Amino acid sequence: MKILICDDHKIVRDGLKQILQQMPETLCIEEAKDGEEAISLIKNTDFNAVLLDISLPDKNGLEVLQIIKKRSPSTNVLMLSMHSEEQYSIRALKLGASGYLTKDTASEELLLAVKKISGGGKYISAALAENIAFNMDNDKGKAPHELLSDREFEIMLKIAKGLSLVDIGKELFISIKTVSTYRTRIMSKMQMSKNADLTMYCINNGLI
């Protein structure tokens, strides 16, 4: 069984590897320290499962997920997040992730999840399932950032992290003016006025 671990911290990768080693199957585990590396590894190899950290140094884990699913839709991706479940989870699942775990999860649950998704199944923790069910029916109880479109959300995170509009434009190959328009819409939907408000919001909500 081939598994790819993508996380920017070596100790975390080593730790995950040790945990996975407890599986009965013979494992071939590869590592990537950022999104770029993960993407190029996946291009050349078919993995039964990919463990993908949400926060990577070069790009957001969700972007990486998108790219992976576009290039090889059959890849089973299990997202790992440092932060509380709700924020990213629904977005990740919509983008085609096979499962979503936080790093608070016990290693037994991780093993279970890997087993399930590597067989093509989906894995969602009970807590998350409940959360999704709860949030599906009432739109009103949504966090402000849930009102954002995917693109807006993507850009909000970059702004919150302090990237300049110029840099964002370059990264996304769009005009600065476009980025600025997104910013205006984000501010309006979030009912905020300053970039620092976004930064604080994202910190408080575990988005960055």
Next chain:
Amino acid sequence: MKILICDDHKIVRDGLKQILQQMPETLCIEEAKDGEEAISLIKNTDFNAVLLDISLPDKNGLEVLQIIKKRSPSTNVLMLSMHSEEQYSIRALKLGASGYLTKDTASEELLLAVKKISGGGKYISAALAENIAFNMDNDKGKAPHELLSDREFEIMLKIAKGLSLVDIGKELFISIKTVSTYRTRIMSKMQMSKNADLTMYCINNGLI
């Protein structure tokens, strides 16, 4: 040998445990998920080594370190950090940590470090040692913001809160250019580049 692992993420704890299991000695590993738990465990037990994450949910790892060293100065603490922020490392060592590693470290180095500090020694990575050697001359042990002058500090808080330079200038009856100059000096002293960095720093350090 008794070791305490303190990190808020279960998977990280599990991973570290697995890595430590490679040591030849018989291990007794205990876990704490936050500072409070770690402190109370240490009150009742003598550990050969404590692995302590810098960022904990309830309090800053450095605070926990201080409390531990005050209550039982003989405890050997190895600090673990997600970030390569040298700002923390020197403070940690001054506060009595036996070593400082980032989570980018390879597991072999972790084992080495644990071995060394559990015997009462110190462990500092080559990279960190070099950094310290270069920076020991000045006030590096201080929190970065303590290097700021009063005026600079005042302005940093306003910037961190998201006030525009124009507004700050008006509030303080000084030219925008002056505010901008302060900003440059603040960024240089804090070794940061973006307003969002200040916002995050101030939030993390309880300044706003």
Next chain:
DNA sequence: TTCTGATGTAGGATTATTCCTATATCAGAA
């Protein structure tokens, strides 16, 4: 099926910010 609202995209004009440079002051070092 036509209309509408949300989304992704920019341009021009106006402001705000940054970068580099410069000055005065004052406290402490040589």
Next chain:
DNA sequence: TTCTGATATAGGAATAATCCTACATCAGAA
């Protein structure tokens, strides 16, 4: 006491960000 470095202050030129407006697309409502 003279010098130096940190501090508080700006100006001009170059960039970056904002505001307002505009347009195409597409999904869902009427």
